[in-house]
Amino acid sequence: MKILVTVKRVIDFNVKIRIKPDGSGVETANVKMSMNPFDEIAVEEAVRLKEKNIATETVVVSFGAAQVQDTLRTALAMGIDRAIHVPVDTEIQSLGVAQALKKIIEKEKPDLVIMGKQAIDGDSSQAGPLLAAMLGWGQGTFASKVEVAGGSVKVTREVDGGLETVELKLPAVVTTDLRLNEPRYASLPNIMKAKKKPIETMTVEQLGVNPAPRQVTLKVTEPPKRKGGIKVPDVATLVDKLRNEAKVIP
Amino acid sequence: MPTLLIAEHDHKSLKPATLNAVTAAAKLGQPITILVAGHNADAAAKAAASVAGVAEVLHADDAAYVHFLAENMAALIAKLAPNYTHVMAPATSNGKNYLPRAAGLCGCAQVSDIISVESADTFTRPIYAGNAIATVQSKAKIKFITVRGTAFDAAAATGGSAAVKKIDGAGDSGLSKFVGEELSKSERPELTAARIVVSGGRALGSGEVFKKLLEPLADKLNAAIGASRAAVDAGYVPNDYQVGQTGKVVAPDLYIAIGISGAIQHLAGMKDSKVIVAINKDADAPIFQLADYGLIGDLFQIVPELTEKLGK
Numbered sequence: 191m192k193i194l195v196t197v198k199r200v201i202d203f204n205v206k207i208r209i210k211p212d213g214s215g216v217e218t219a220n221v222k223m224s225m226n227p228f229d230e231i232a233v234e235e236a237v238r239l240k241e242k243n244i245a246t247e248t249v250v251v252s253f254g255a256a257q258v259q260d261t262l263r264t265a266l267a268m269g270i271d272r273a274i275h276v277p278v279d280t281e282i283q284s285l286g287v288a289q290a291l292k293k294i295i296e297k298e299k300p301d302l303v304i305m306g307k308q309a310i311d312g313d314s315s316q317a318g319p320l321l322a323a324m325l326g327w328g329q330g331t332f333a334s335k336v337e338v339a340g341g342s343v344k345v346t347r348e349v350d351g352g353l354e355t356v357e358l359k360l361p362a363v364v365t366t367d368l369r370l371n372e373p374r375y376a377s378l379p380n381i382m383k384a385k386k387k388p389i390e391t392m393t394v395e396q397l398g399v400n401p402a403p404r405q406v407t408l409k410v411t412e413p414p415k416r417k418g419g420i421k422v423p424d425v426a427t428l429v430d431k432l433r434n435e436a437k438v439i440p
Numbered sequence: 441m442p443t444l445l446i447a448e449h450d451h452k453s454l455k456p457a458t459l460n461a462v463t464a465a466a467k468l469g470q471p472i473t474i475l476v477a478g479h480n481a482d483a484a485a486k487a488a489a490s491v492a493g494v495a496e497v498l499h500a501d502d503a504a505y506v507h508f509l510a511e512n513m514a515a516l517i518a519k520l521a522p523n524y525t526h527v528m529a530p531a532t533s534n535g536k537n538y539l540p541r542a543a544g545l546c547g548c549a550q551v552s553d554i555i556s557v558e559s560a561d562t563f564t565r566p567i568y569a570g571n572a573i574a575t576v577q578s579k580a581k582i583k584f585i586t587v588r589g590t591a592f593d594a595a596a597a598t599g600g601s602a603a604v605k606k607i608d609g610a611g612d613s614g615l616s617k618f619v620g621e622e623l624s625k626s627e628r629p630e631l632t633a634a635r636i637v638v639s640g641g642r643a644l645g646s647g648e649v650f651k652k653l654l655e656p657l658a659d660k661l662n663a664a665i666g667a668s669r670a671a672v673d674a675g676y677v678p679n680d681y682q683v684g685q686t687g688k689v690v691a692p693d694l695y696i697a698i699g700i701s702g703a704i705q706h707l708a709g710m711k712d713s714k715v716i717v718a719i720n721k722d723a724d725a726p727i728f729q730l731a732d733y734g735l736i737g738d739l740f741q742i743v744p745e746l747t748e749k750l751g752k
Binding site for chain 1: 507509510511514518532533534536537538539540541542543544545548549550551552553562565566567568569570571572573574575576577578579580613614615616617618619620621622623624632636661669672673678679680685686688693694704705711714715716717728729730731732733734735736742745746749750
């Protein structure tokens with residue numbers, strides 16, 4: 191079977207973000223960028239399925255400026271076979287991504303698509319279900335376990351009450367949660383090998399998609415700041431404060 | 441034009457998150473229709489009809505909705521959606537599963553996890569783990585919106601007397617089927633709805649100690665128990681305990697963080713709590729920067745002492 195995974199280049203999860211003084215967005219210039227952590231998990235899962243000889247081919251797709259090729263190379267170094275880069279200079283949102291992916295998928299015909307459950311920049315958590323809907327495929331979101339057998343995939347999902355398992359007919363879309371796997375670090379030989387793996391370019395024009403945002407960000411502001419409180423010396427003082435000052439316990 | 445709100449329920453009763461979403465829907469100033477899609481869910485439909493401010497309840501009763509499979513739920517929502525300007529759902533694991541799929545079926549993008557309604561097309565929502573708030577305007581012809589429960593008060597569960605209209609379901613998609621579930625059983629309040637949350641981190645050292653130390657404290661306070669991602673990853677507690685950017689978002693009256701250092705992604709899930717207490721041996725832990733009351737010291741001594749003193 192063939193697996194397609196998607197990756198997004200985002201501000202590294204360890205970086206403390208800065209909001210632009212004019213409120214137009216978050217500063218991304220001269221900031222450390224990395225692969226969205228949930229997408230790393232998606233890449234790892236695809237590579238493991240290939241190593242288990244369940245997958246025969248793995249393809250990674252990313253959208254964005256020229257620098258996303260670095261992110262694609264990371265995925266190739268982790269073990270993905272080949273990459274597709276869709277160059278987009280402006281912002282591309284979940285709906286545009288899903289529409290473009292649908293076109294790529296019609297061409298590539300993967301049996302399984304694995305995506306991160308959310309990107310840690312926009313936190314909107316919708317590209318996977320949007321894509322599954324447009325393709326008319328089943329979806330297994332927030333996956334913590336993926337088992338492919340015959341023409342279907344069993345997905346264990348992290349839900350509010352615990353875990354739920356669903357079985358989806360293939361082809362299907364799976365989105366990854368944190369505990370699906372622990373992504374590997376690419377080894378130096380694999381990083382060298384990845385340099386020779388192919389990255390194909392497909393433009394949005396070729397795909398026949400208009401990626402213009404349907405959602406306009408009017409402004410971006412700081413969240414209300416919490417004032418730090420006080421240090422209490424002992425448990426007795428803490429209980430007294432909670433009872434008589436904050437009045438949150440009887 | 442009315443707003444359609446998808447109820448989160450267990451077929452017998454409404455989940456609290458539905459009531460918060462009703463308050464968000466009410467801010468649009470339009471009549472609110474609640475969809476109860478379930479199986480043998482008359483009681484949940486009745487509960488929805490009694491919620492203050494609800495104009496109508498649509499009740500689709502079909503075995504296809506017994507486990508709220510996204511494929512079946514979204515097909516029904518998308519069938520109804522063209523009659524509404526706004527389609528809302530609580531940002532629970534169910535809402536986050538089927539609502540964007542319904543949006544996709546209608547060719548619309550979703551506005552996820554809103555924390556305020558500014559106008560009919562403009563909303564605010566947290567981005568970057570809540571480290572920035574974006575004001576966004578949606579140009580979609582139907583606005584699909586998930587609602588962060590902690591940002592809106594709960595609507596009154598009684599006082600309404602909406603009519604319940606039975607509607608047909610949209611059938612079974614045949615794309616997916618429910619295999620099984622493993623739900624955490626607990627007599628404690630639900631994490632996202634609890635008035636007090638006691639949360640533990642990796643510093644507790646093991647699942648056994650986590651239980652031994654935190655459960656008596658939670659019992660005394662009638663609190664829910666939460667955990668940091670590190671504690672969940674280490675296997676001390678199941679995934680549904682996780683509070684944070686990618687786990688649950690809570691905003692109780694009192695949040696007690698025990699042995700939690702305060703990683704950005706954890707703070708994203710609890711920083712709107714009214715009162716925060718941090719207990720940690722590391723005086724430089726970031727959690728102290730937003731705690732109202734910080735106690736530096738050994739949690740293995742402090743927590744039992746706290747549990748004991750609360751009894752008096």
